[in-house]
Amino acid sequence: MMTTRLVDRAMRCLLLAAALSAIAIVFLIGLFTLREAWPAIQQVGVWPLLSGTEWRPGQGEFGLLPMIAGSVLVTLGSLVLGVPVALGCAVFLAEVAPHAVRSVMRPCVELLAGIPSVIYGLFGLVVIVPMVRQIPVTGNSGFGLLAASIVLAVMMLPTVTNIAEDAIRAVPREYKEGSLALGTTHWQTIVGVVVPAARSGIVAAIVLGAGRALGETMAMIMVIGNSVIVPTPLDGNPATLFLSQARTLTGNVAVEINYATGLHQSALFATGVVLFALIMIVSTLAHMLMGREAEER
Amino acid sequence: MISAVRAWSARRYQVERLAFALLWLCGALAMAALAAVVTYVAVQGWPTLGLEMLVTPPRGGLSGEGGISSTIVTTLLLVLITVGVAAPVGVGAAVYLNEYAAQPRGGKRARVMVAVMRFGVETLAGVPSIIFGLFGYAIFVSALHFGFSLVSAGLAGACLILPVIIRTAEEALRAVPPSYRQGSLALGTTHWQTVSGVVLPAALPGLFTGIVLSVGRVISETAVFYVTLGGSYQMPTSLLSGGRSMALHVYFLAMDTRAFDKAMGTGLILIVGIVLINLVVNGLSRRLAKRPAS
Numbered sequence: 001m002m003t004t005r006l007v008d009r010a011m012r013c014l015l016l017a018a019a020l021s022a023i024a025i026v027f028l029i030g031l032f033t034l035r036e037a038w039p040a041i042q043q044v045g046v047w048p049l050l051s052g053t054e055w056r057p058g059q060g061e062f063g064l065l066p067m068i069a070g071s072v073l074v075t076l077g078s079l080v081l082g083v084p085v086a087l088g089c090a091v092f093l094a095e096v097a098p099h100a101v102r103s104v105m106r107p108c109v110e111l112l113a114g115i116p117s118v119i120y121g122l123f124g125l126v127v128i129v130p131m132v133r134q135i136p137v138t139g140n141s142g143f144g145l146l147a148a149s150i151v152l153a154v155m156m157l158p159t160v161t162n163i164a165e166d167a168i169r170a171v172p173r174e175y176k177e178g179s180l181a182l183g184t185t186h187w188q189t190i191v192g193v194v195v196p197a198a199r200s201g202i203v204a205a206i207v208l209g210a211g212r213a214l215g216e217t218m219a220m221i222m223v224i225g226n227s228v229i230v231p232t233p234l235d236g237n238p239a240t241l242f243l244s245q246a247r248t249l250t251g252n253v254a255v256e257i258n259y260a261t262g263l264h265q266s267a268l269f270a271t272g273v274v275l276f277a278l279i280m281i282v283s284t285l286a287h288m289l290m291g292r293e294a295e296e297r
Numbered sequence: 298m299i300s301a302v303r304a305w306s307a308r309r310y311q312v313e314r315l316a317f318a319l320l321w322l323c324g325a326l327a328m329a330a331l332a333a334v335v336t337y338v339a340v341q342g343w344p345t346l347g348l349e350m351l352v353t354p355p356r357g358g359l360s361g362e363g364g365i366s367s368t369i370v371t372t373l374l375l376v377l378i379t380v381g382v383a384a385p386v387g388v389g390a391a392v393y394l395n396e397y398a399a400q401p402r403g404g405k406r407a408r409v410m411v412a413v414m415r416f417g418v419e420t421l422a423g424v425p426s427i428i429f430g431l432f433g434y435a436i437f438v439s440a441l442h443f444g445f446s447l448v449s450a451g452l453a454g455a456c457l458i459l460p461v462i463i464r465t466a467e468e469a470l471r472a473v474p475p476s477y478r479q480g481s482l483a484l485g486t487t488h489w490q491t492v493s494g495v496v497l498p499a500a501l502p503g504l505f506t507g508i509v510l511s512v513g514r515v516i517s518e519t520a521v522f523y524v525t526l527g528g529s530y531q532m533p534t535s536l537l538s539g540g541r542s543m544a545l546h547v548y549f550l551a552m553d554t555r556a557f558d559k560a561m562g563t564g565l566i567l568i569v570g571i572v573l574i575n576l577v578v579n580g581l582s583r584r585l586a587k588r589p590a591s
Binding site (some may be wrong): 015019093105117120250 | 310312321322323330331334338341385386387388392393398413420421423424425428431436463487488490493516518519548551557561564571572575579
């Protein structure tokens with residue numbers, strides 16, 4: 001009897017320790033990344049780090065602007081290409097698809113989410129990059145923002161589709177019934193009632209998709225070219241910006257960390273800090289957007 | 298007047314047909330993307346597959362000679378380490394959050410603590426994998442002197458899958474009806490006896506789902522292991538030796554040696570693995586759904 005009580009006590013403490021693990025790891029990640037990044041932040045300075053356009057570790061120049069621009073542009077590109085299709089899929093699965101189609105497509109979307117990113121990178125490298133290379137613009141290597149945006153658009157599709165579909169399904173049946181009873185068509189109900197009612201969930205889906213895009217590493221290294229330049233249009237047409245090579249923050253870390261030492265290594269940790277800050281900004285913006293909407297109701 | 302209304306009404310249905318056609322197109326596009334990737338990898342990779350490839354070690358070299366045996370072993374070891382570390386901790390955390398902390402008699406301090414813990418899980422789930430890699434590099438590879446090794450990579454990977462396991466385990470525990478706990482407690486058991494004897498067994502299929510999901514996460518993860526595992530294609534001899542997981546092997550074959558066909562072959566095996574994992578997960582959740590509610 002005594003021992004069972006003792007075991008009960010002991011287990012309670014052990015489980016509490018386990019429950020604290022997640023927040024402890026978050027704390028340790030913050031601590032170690034900041035500690036390692038500190039020399040670079042101190043010696044280079046926050047503003048030169050963020051706004052410097054030259055990244056030459058050999059000469060002690062550590063400007064992260066090319067990588068920030070690369071990450072932001074490729075994320076925007078993939079959102080433009082991927083979100084319309086992903087939301088279309090979500091509405092399709094939740095409202096339009098016949099049961100048989102849905103029961104085939106659901107596992108397919110799950111598989112799309114499960115395929116390793118390195119395989120998307122490989123497919124991009126062997127199929128998408130040569131296709132992009134066909135576009136007749138001087139200096140177009142195929143590697144660059146466009147190829148990377150296409151690959152990322154496919155990779156973020158399951159994330160956005162799954163969460164948006166859940167949000168659409170969570171809209172109370174009565175809303176739809178009320179709308180349909182007024183004599184609207186199914187499409188009018190979707191556009192006028194269902195999608196607006198699911199808006200905050202849909203915003204959350206897009207934000208998570210953007211987070212996934214910002215955080216993607218391997219597929220980006222394989223198709224984006226990794227040149228340390230602030231992307232600029234290749235010729236007079238501004239659209240050729242997306243044919244420019246680039247490098248993402250994630251790629252900057254992954255490509256160089258294994259041989260970096262000293263200040264260079266510290267600057268790579270600072271890259272990680274900037275990446276994390278970008279992701280926090282995106283999710284905070286989303287929270288603010290959704291918060292305002294909650295007030296409106 | 299009436300004809301105008303009729304025309305308007307007819308147009309509404311035309312718009313609907315057009316919109317639905319576009320929605321079908323979206324669905325078709327997603328399926329086509331999947332079909333394109335899987336078919337391409339399968340067609341290109343199939344000729345390189347065979348028993349010999351699975352049992353011979355890679356020999357390096359510019360054309361990516363040899364098979365993939367050591368990468369399979371490394372991947373399996375990584376799965377064992379990550380799940381071995383993360384599963385007990387993750388399930389334990391979920392048990393605490395769901396079975397201990399959720400009790401109403403907890404005061405304000407307890408509620409704040411639970412909120413902090415949940416914030417930790419949510420944040421961890423949103424951290425990009427390369428940051429887990431950086432963290433693993435800083436703490437396990439450098440600070441603790443494990444070097445580029447299975448231990449370093451396994452521990453960093455465990456941090457990566459921890460939120461997956463906690464979330465699925467919590468869901469599984471929440472699905473256990475309260476009457477089970479009440480029945481057990483009424484017999485005079487301790488809290489832990491109820492949890493270990495009644496709640497955990499009832500939640501087992503759900504817990505297993507989370508573990509299978511995180512196995513999928515580990516075998517498809519590349520970024521974390523790229524910066525913590527070293528990338529040697531030698532067969533690992535101890536937990537402190539470096540190595541190369543299958544996903545990492547795909548990367549090195551494609552980027553360093555340009556042996557695309559071999560990369561596709563290894564990639565095909567990974568895809569088949571993911572398909573199998575998805576089938577198991579779906580099978581498990583179907584069984585869960587069928588279980589009679591009490």
